[in-house]
Amino acid sequence: MITLVIIGVIAAITVPTLMNKFQEEQTISKLTSTYSILSQAVKMAEIHNGKIETWDIGTGDSPEGAIKLYNYIAPEIKKLKSCGSDTGCFADTYKNLQGNNAPYNPNTWNRYARGILNNGTSFIIWSSGSNCNLNLSINNNGSLSRTCGAFLVDINGNKKPNRYGYDYFCFYITKDGLLPSGTKDFIARSWTGQTDCQHSSTKTENGLACTAWVLYKRNFDYKHRDISWDE
Numbered sequence: 001m002i003t004l005v006i007i008g009v010i011a012a013i014t015v016p017t018l019m020n021k022f023q024e025e026q027t028i029s030k031l032t033s034t035y036s037i038l039s040q041a042v043k044m045a046e047i048h049n050g051k052i053e054t055w056d057i058g059t060g061d062s063p064e065g066a067i068k069l070y071n072y073i074a075p076e077i078k079k080l081k082s083c084g085s086d087t088g089c090f091a092d093t094y095k096n097l098q099g100n101n102a103p104y105n106p107n108t109w110n111r112y113a114r115g116i117l118n119n120g121t122s123f124i125i126w127s128s129g130s131n132c133n134l135n136l137s138i139n140n141n142g143s144l145s146r147t148c149g150a151f152l153v154d155i156n157g158n159k160k161p162n163r164y165g166y167d168y169f170c171f172y173i174t175k176d177g178l179l180p181s182g183t184k185d186f187i188a189r190s191w192t193g194q195t196d197c198q199h200s201s202t203k204t205e206n207g208l209a210c211t212a213w214v215l216y217k218r219n220f221d222y223k224h225r226d227i228s229w230d231e
Helices: 002-049 063-076 208-217
Strands: 079-084 113-117 122-127 147-154 168-174 177-180
Touching: 002 063, 002 147, 002 168, 002 177, 002 208, 063 079, 063 113, 063 122, 063 147, 168 208, 177 208
Parallel strands: none
Antiparallel strands: 079 113, 113 122, 122 147, 147 168, 168 177
């Protein structure tokens, strides 16, 4: 009987840890495949339409711009469903990394165009406007100094947790291709000045800049502590 109790206690401790590790590995795998799909779509769109900085992608942060950018890239993506500017591709509510309500609902915000990839990932396209003049580089140079728009993705569609840095991530469409949000030269802000990836951050969009950390470091340490690229 004592042996069974001990086994039960050990199982109660180890099983949740193993399950969490498995789920994180699944998230990394899904995010990696999504990055590959979207990167290839952007490359193919440039082959067919010329350099992205020459595209007419409308006025920045506008419904018209989002649809225009979507129409360049979407034909290169094998997707299950195209939502365009309609609702239905995402959950109704999202939370940031800290668990607070997110400022923009991807299901209803009218400055996004939406779809669902064949791997079940829901995606949004947002346009920064023609000429790709959005500068997100901390050094004011490199690829992020000419940002054309963004993909925001929920790797398991409208299923929970619907939370930044858990299943909801961001990529930036630049003149040199697709980059995960939160790279070392990223200015740690978005178009609203609120993006971050820190356990202790109180920014409303905290978690959207965790994409690069997951892909390059292949862990989720930011859920438990503040992180640094220098470690």
